[in-house]
Amino acid sequence: MNQDQFTELCELYALGSLDSGERVEFENHLAGCQDCRAGLSQAMELNEMIWTATSQIKPRPQLRSRVLAGFGQPVKERRPFFGWAFAVAAVAALVIAYFGWNAEHTARLSNDAELARLREIQQILQSSTTKQVTFGPQPAAPHGTLFVHQKLGILLIADGLTAPQPGQTYESWVIPKTGAPIPIEAFTTSNGRGISLLRSPLPVSDLKAIAVSLEPANVPVLKPTKVIFAAPLG
Amino acid sequence: MAELYDKYAGLLYAIILRSVANQATAEDLVQETFLRIWNRIHTFDTERGRLEGWIVTIARNRAIDYLRSLRSQPGESTTSLEDLEQSGLFVTRETEADRLTRRKAVGIALSQLNEDQREVLELTHFQGLTQTEIAEKLHKPLGTVKSLVRSALKVLRTGSLPAAGSR
Numbered sequence: 473m474n475q476d477q478f479t480e481l482c483e484l485y486a487l488g489s490l491d492s493g494e495r496v497e498f499e500n501h502l503a504g505c506q507d508c509r510a511g512l513s514q515a516m517e518l519n520e521m522i523w524t525a526t527s528q529i530k531p532r533p534q535l536r537s538r539v540l541a542g543f544g545q546p547v548k549e550r551r552p553f554f555g556w557a558f559a560v561a562a563v564a565a566l567v568i569a570y571f572g573w574n575a576e577h578t579a580r581l582s583n584d585a586e587l588a589r590l591r592e593i594q595q596i597l598q599s600s601t602t603k604q605v606t607f608g609p610q611p612a613a614p615h616g617t618l619f620v621h622q623k624l625g626i627l628l629i630a631d632g633l634t635a636p637q638p639g640q641t642y643e644s645w646v647i648p649k650t651g652a653p654i655p656i657e658a659f660t661t662s663n664g665r666g667i668s669l670l671r672s673p674l675p676v677s678d679l680k681a682i683a684v685s686l687e688p689a690n691v692p693v694l695k696p697t698k699v700i701f702a703a704p705l706g
Numbered sequence: 707m708a709e710l711y712d713k714y715a716g717l718l719y720a721i722i723l724r725s726v727a728n729q730a731t732a733e734d735l736v737q738e739t740f741l742r743i744w745n746r747i748h749t750f751d752t753e754r755g756r757l758e759g760w761i762v763t764i765a766r767n768r769a770i771d772y773l774r775s776l777r778s779q780p781g782e783s784t785t786s787l788e789d790l791e792q793s794g795l796f797v798t799r800e801t802e803a804d805r806l807t808r809r810k811a812v813g814i815a816l817s818q819l820n821e822d823q824r825e826v827l828e829l830t831h832f833q834g835l836t837q838t839e840i841a842e843k844l845h846k847p848l849g850t851v852k853s854l855v856r857s858a859l860k861v862l863r864t865g866s867l868p869a870a871g872s873r
Contacts, residue, residue: 483859484830484837488770488787491836516795517805518859518866520759521812522831523766526724528716535733536715539740540708631727635844663828665727 473497478508482515593669596621607703608632614701618682626670626682626705633661633684633700641689644668645696647681655693679705707744714758718765725769725832735772739765746791755796756805764791770834808866815865823858826851 608615616630645653685696723732767787841848
């Protein structure tokens with residue numbers, strides 16, 4: 473490895489993400505290289521800047537009590553506890569993480585339709601009449617939560633999805649109590665997570681489940697090609 | 707500690723939640739983070755060091771330690787994350803204003819990454835995966851992953867340089 477290659481490894485070493493062979497080689501070099509020691513310090517700072525680019529999320533107030541109680545500090549609750557609000561914050565965090573760093577998405581925020589979509593998601597999450605339905609509790613298989621609002625629609629947050637192959641996409645479906653599945657929208661995944669807003673053409677009360685299938689990308693679908701999972705609405 | 711909590715809890719919670727994607731686990735790890743800060747704050751030179759950097763690094767490392775324990779890889783093949791929390795690594799001569807400017811520049815650089823670069827960066831920075839693990843996860847050749855990581859970091863490194871910032 474030459475000096476440039478060692479320099480390039482500084483950030484990954486600072487993350488603790490070097491494979492063992494490279495790590496040993498880098499550490500041996502680091503001991504005698506002032507440039508790399510300076511590079512490591514700069515890499516630490518760059519990594520911090522990347523982490524701190526994450527939007528802040530307020531944790532539940534009880535956590536403050538819990539943490540401070542652990543140090544024998546006087547605990548003063550700042551606001552009453554509203555469980556629903558914090559559940560919303562947690563889910564909002566997942567949505568933010570899903571869309572986070574997505575420059576394409578950020579660019580699309582100027583698009584009115586996309587803004588409207590985000591507002592719909594926000595409304596579903598914030599509504600006191602939204603019901604949560606979890607599905608697929610097995611960690612290895614697709615699992616997640618449905619946020620079901622009778623008027624606004626259904627928000628699906630699914631984990632454990634494998635990235636679709638090139639030329640394929642995930643498609644969300646609503647399954648009526650009677651009649652054929654209705655395709656809703658194509659969506660992709662990020663780190664195994666997929667989020668889909670299912671604006672059903674039928675009243676939610678007429679639906680028995682939602683489903684997700686793998687389909688050829690950019691091709692209209694009439695029926696699911698390969699169903700990945702179906703989640704009953706409870 | 708209450709002041710530290712009020713100032714940093716939102717940021718630490720967000721970073722940890724982004725990694726572990728579970729509210730209860732994130733709360734446990736935030737508590738563990740503050741405990742570690744409390745136990746080691748006496749070793750930190752707050753006059754010369756970047757306190758926020760140190761705190762954020764501790765939080766991120768707790769999340770990665772947790773994820774690695776789930777993957778049954780408690781740091782055997784990777785750098786000990788504890789070694790990367792030594793206060794000497796956080797010494798800086800920059801002013802707060804300079805750092806703020808650079809931070810904004812990094813934010814801009816992040817938005818310039820393409821989808822593949824963002825994906826590998828998420829996996830290195832927030833999931834703690836090595837390049838080999840990323841290659842396996844994404845079913846991509848190791849060389850491709852290394853190239854993606856290198857190019858992503860180059861964009862950010864260049865973007866974070868003061869001269870290339872948003873000043």
